[in-house]
Amino acid sequence: xxxxxxxxxxxxxxxxxxxxxxxxxxxxxxxxxxxxxxxxxxxxxxxxxxxxxxxxxxxxxxxxxxxxxxxxxxxxxxxxxxxxxxxxxxxxxxxxxxxxxxxxxxxxxxxxxxxxxxxxxxxxxxxxxxxxxxxxxxxxxxxxxxxxxxxxxxxxxxxxxxxxxxxxxxxxxxxxxxxxxxxxxxxxxxxxxxxxxxxxxxxxxxxxxxxxxxxxxxxxxxxxxxxxxxxxxxxxxxxxxxxxxxxxxxxxxxxxxxxxxxxxxxxxxxxxxxxxxxxxxxxxxxxxxxxxxxxxxxxxxxxxxxxxxxxxxxxxxxxx
Amino acid sequence: xxxxxxxxxxxxxxxxxxxxxxxxxxxxxxxxxxxxxxxxxxxxxxxxxxxxxxxxxxxxxxxxxxxxxxxxxxxxxxxxxxxxxxxxxxxxxxxxxxxxxxxxxxxxxxxxxxxxxxxxxxxxxxxxxxxxxxxxxxxxxxxxxxxxxxxxxxxxxxxxxxxxxxxxxxxxxxxxxxxxxxxxxxxxxxxxxxxxxxxxxxxxxxxxxxxxxxxxxxxxxxxxxxxxxxxxxxxxxxxxxxxxxxxxxxxxxxxxxxxxxxxxxxxxxxxxxxxxxxxxxxxxxxxxxxxxxxxxxxxxxxxxxxxxxxxxxxxxxxxxxxxxxxxxxxxxxxxxxxxxxxxxxxxxxxxxxx
Amino acid sequence: xxxxxxxxxxxxxxxxxxxxxxxxxxxxxxxxxxxxxxxxxxxxxxxxxxxxxxxxxxxxxxxxxxxxxxxxxxxxxxxxxxxxxxxxxxxxxxxxxxxxxxxxxxxxxxxxxxxxxxxxxxxxxxxxxxxxxxxxxxxxxxxxxxxxxxxx
Numbered sequence: 081x082x083x084x085x086x087x088x089x090x091x092x093x094x095x096x097x098x099x100x101x102x103x104x105x106x107x108x109x110x111x112x113x114x115x116x117x118x119x120x121x122x123x124x125x126x127x128x129x130x131x132x133x134x135x136x137x138x139x140x141x142x143x144x145x146x147x148x149x150x151x152x153x154x155x156x157x158x159x160x161x162x163x164x165x166x167x168x169x170x171x172x173x174x175x176x177x178x179x180x181x182x183x184x185x186x187x188x189x190x191x192x193x194x195x196x197x198x199x200x201x202x203x204x205x206x207x208x209x210x211x212x213x214x215x216x217x218x219x220x221x222x223x224x225x226x227x228x229x230x231x232x233x234x235x236x237x238x239x240x241x242x243x244x245x246x247x248x249x250x251x252x253x254x255x256x257x258x259x260x261x262x263x264x265x266x267x268x269x270x271x272x273x274x275x276x277x278x279x280x281x282x283x284x285x286x287x288x289x290x291x292x293x294x295x296x297x298x299x300x301x302x303x304x305x306x307x308x309x310x311x312x313x314x315x316x317x318x319x320x321x322x323x324x325x326x327x328x329x330x331x332x333x334x335x336x337x338x339x340x341x342x343x344x345x346x347x348x349x350x351x352x353x354x355x356x357x358x359x360x361x362x363x364x365x366x367x368x369x370x371x372x373x374x375x376x377x378x379x380x381x382x383x384x385x386x387x388x389x390x391x392x393x394x395x396x397x398x399x400x
Numbered sequence: 401x402x403x404x405x406x407x408x409x410x411x412x413x414x415x416x417x418x419x420x421x422x423x424x425x426x427x428x429x430x431x432x433x434x435x436x437x438x439x440x441x442x443x444x445x446x447x448x449x450x451x452x453x454x455x456x457x458x459x460x461x462x463x464x465x466x467x468x469x470x471x472x473x474x475x476x477x478x479x480x481x482x483x484x485x486x487x488x489x490x491x492x493x494x495x496x497x498x499x500x501x502x503x504x505x506x507x508x509x510x511x512x513x514x515x516x517x518x519x520x521x522x523x524x525x526x527x528x529x530x531x532x533x534x535x536x537x538x539x540x541x542x543x544x545x546x547x548x549x550x551x552x553x554x555x556x557x558x559x560x561x562x563x564x565x566x567x568x569x570x571x572x573x574x575x576x577x578x579x580x581x582x583x584x585x586x587x588x589x590x591x592x593x594x595x596x597x598x599x600x601x602x603x604x605x606x607x608x609x610x611x612x613x614x615x616x617x618x619x620x621x622x623x624x625x626x627x628x629x630x631x632x633x634x635x636x637x638x639x640x641x642x643x644x645x646x647x648x649x650x651x652x653x654x655x656x657x658x659x660x661x662x663x664x665x666x667x668x669x670x671x672x673x674x675x676x677x678x679x680x681x682x683x684x685x686x687x688x689x690x691x692x693x694x695x696x697x698x699x700x701x702x703x704x705x706x707x708x709x710x711x712x713x714x715x716x717x718x719x720x721x722x723x724x725x726x727x728x729x730x731x732x733x734x735x736x737x738x739x740x741x742x743x744x745x746x747x748x749x750x751x752x753x754x
Numbered sequence: 755x756x757x758x759x760x761x762x763x764x765x766x767x768x769x770x771x772x773x774x775x776x777x778x779x780x781x782x783x784x785x786x787x788x789x790x791x792x793x794x795x796x797x798x799x800x801x802x803x804x805x806x807x808x809x810x811x812x813x814x815x816x817x818x819x820x821x822x823x824x825x826x827x828x829x830x831x832x833x834x835x836x837x838x839x840x841x842x843x844x845x846x847x848x849x850x851x852x853x854x855x856x857x858x859x860x861x862x863x864x865x866x867x868x869x870x871x872x873x874x875x876x877x878x879x880x881x882x883x884x885x886x887x888x889x890x891x892x893x894x895x896x897x898x899x900x901x902x903x904x905x906x
Binding site: 266269270274275276277278279280281282316318320321322323324325327328331332334335338339359360363364366367368370371372384385388389390392395397398400 | 805806809810813814826827833836837839840841843844845846847848850851852853854855860861862871874875878890892893894895896897898
């Protein structure tokens with residue numbers, strides 16, 4: 081039985097005692113799948129777990145707290161599930177986790193860059209997978225792209241391609257293709273003078289439209305309708321269109337995710353204008369890992385900023 | 401109102417300079433992965449290969465604008481305290497260059513609302529209308545649709561001149577320019593442009609036909625208005641349509657026809673500014689009442705409003721015109737791939753079955 | 755004002771009520787001279803300090819931010835400063851990526867009796883900020899300019 085068939089029967093089986101099963105189904109464009117919520121057995125046939133299974137379905141789980149739901153997860157999605165469980169935002173026994181080995185997911189922006197001069201991503205009419213590659217059909221012919229060249233950046237540094245702590249694992253587990261995260265993206269920014277880094281954010285944030293897709297796509301952003309970004313009292317942000325407010329929201333988001341962000345990258349992917357907002361979260365994840373040896377969604381225990389210890393061996397305080 | 405001209409690619413920078421001498425020119429620019437409308441910088445080539453990520457609505461309807469600023473004068477305890485109010489500067493003339501047909505048609509959904517239609521002009525919005533009056537639109541015709549495009553479903557087309565002052569069509573060796581308004585005629589009155597020939601016009605017409613042909617079939621959206629009303633109370637229908645919606649504002653903020661706003665005072669000490677800023681019905685605060693009650697408590701009620709407004713409530717009071725120009729940005733840029741076309745068609749189908 | 759004349763810089767201090775604010779008071783009572791760039795905000799405990807207070811100050815134009823609380827094991831509320839220590843230490847990792855020199859932010863512990871130490875902390879930190887000079891500020895939103903120019 082192929083993995084996709086295994087998935088369909090796993091979904092069908094899960095529906096017996098689950099309110100619904102969340103995974104990926106057909107999307108409005110060839111390159112993009114849409115999150116799918118199955119409630120009937122017939123829906124199971126629409127499920128796919130493949131290169132276009134981009135969205136993080138863990139995002140939706142807190143909404144269903146109190147009811148049993150099934151969820152199909154990639155390695156990175158499973159870490160979000162783990163962190164949600166760890167923080168008591170969902171109950172492990174209420175979630176039926178179906179994991180599969182993930183070979184990385186598509187980054188439509190990278191595909192767009194490869195299609196430049198040929199067409200826009202929305203003009204691609206079909207996609208088929210070949211060993212380690214995808215072949216796209218577009219108005220001018222076909223284009224073969226190595227998956228490695230068009231995978232999301234997060235996939236290139238993924239050390240847990242197989243969902244951790246799954247109730248059911250379909251397909252054959254695969255080896256992670258990389259070791260420690262080198263944080264090349266952060267290092268590249270940090271190799272530039274401070275003024276240039278701030279100018280970088282000023283430029284990037286200037287096209288922010290304040291839609292809060294970054295926030296709403298974040299599985300660990302749990303305040304939902306009560307976000308401080310829209311509160312008038314306290315009044316953290318004005319309603320202006322200025323970069324200060326726009327950047328400050330990213331600072332809020334990143335600081336609220338410190339030690340909790342699992343690096344799924346949905347904030348950055350969701351951004352309609354492509355602002356690299358994950359960088360700020362990664363800066364804090366790296367810091368938390370350096371100081372407290374804690375990786376959200378992987379390591380057990382309370383997130384480090386929700387606890388303390390009397391002696392902090394990794395903290396070198398300044399002596400005046 | 402029917403001037404035609406020919407623009408050779410080499411003359412584009414000069415024409416842009418000529419336009420920029422008289423008005424602020426906004427043109428598509430690539431920034432990162434996005435294409436956004438920005439004030440044109442001398443010598444920079446507009447991004448015309450890719451379709452803009454955002455609509456051009458912020459030129460007429462800024463993301464945030466000061467309606468006025470105020471200062472409180474005098475001591476609070478004394479009755480003599482005065483409020484001094486300063487009006488903002490008048491907007492200057494502007495040209496939106498390289499917009500798409502759908503962008504231009506988007507403003508046609510704005511107009512009746514901001515002209516105060518149905519209120520005997522009482523709700524006229526001077527802020528929008530002043531900019532509208534002073535802004536010209538140079539639209540470029542599309543050649544091929546994206547899979548998310550559906551302008552033809554909502555009485556538009558890839559080369560529609562509706563709402564445009566000038567329509568630019570790419571033909572062999574340059575652009576054929578056609579004016580539709582006096583404002584458009586004035587834009588074409590430029591030394592950088594050559595007279596267009598009859599052959600060039602014919603070639604442009606042919607390009608329009610080819611573009612129209614590429615659009616595919618048009619479903620009957622006639623029953624949409626009633627179907628959506630019939631389904632207003634169908635919790636299950638909206639639960640299933642909105643299950644994957646993130647309730648973010650990407651769709652509304654990229655939409656050329658979404659015109660809702662919020663008004664807030666941003667003050668510091670005795671000085672303040674009354675801001676009008678974009679708002680969107682996907683946000684919980686949009687309907688949150690002072691009591692704490694929210695008549696649209698969840699994303700299904702919010703998505704229902706967005707779809708219902710565009711395809712039912714707006715057309716009902718604006719002569720049947722959908723408040724949607726079919727640009728597909730809400731689909732293309734939705735982080736969760738919510739497809740408004742599918743929701744409308746599902747609604748029609750669902751009611752048809754009953 | 756000398757801030758506007760450019761002689762002083764804008765430094766914001768967040769001091770806990772029980773130790774560091776007392777320490778600053780002790781320094782004042784003892785007439786220890788100090789630079790006057792620092793503007794102090796008194797908070798109940800260093801654990802009350804939302805790291806966003808610091809970021810808000812820095813993003814809106816502060817040239818430096820100083821946080822001071824009770825020494826570890828001396829917190830009036832037993833453990834507030836332990837939480838603060840973790841948060842503030844993590845925050846330091848965010849500044850460089852934003853393009854803010856991390857030396858613009860420091861935190862320390864000063865007890866109510868340490869007037870002299872407080873003087874030393876203020877002198878050192880003010881000196882550090884002067885060495886860095888005024889910070890580069892993000893532009894304010896044009897629609898708020900009227901507000902900001904008159905609020906000065």
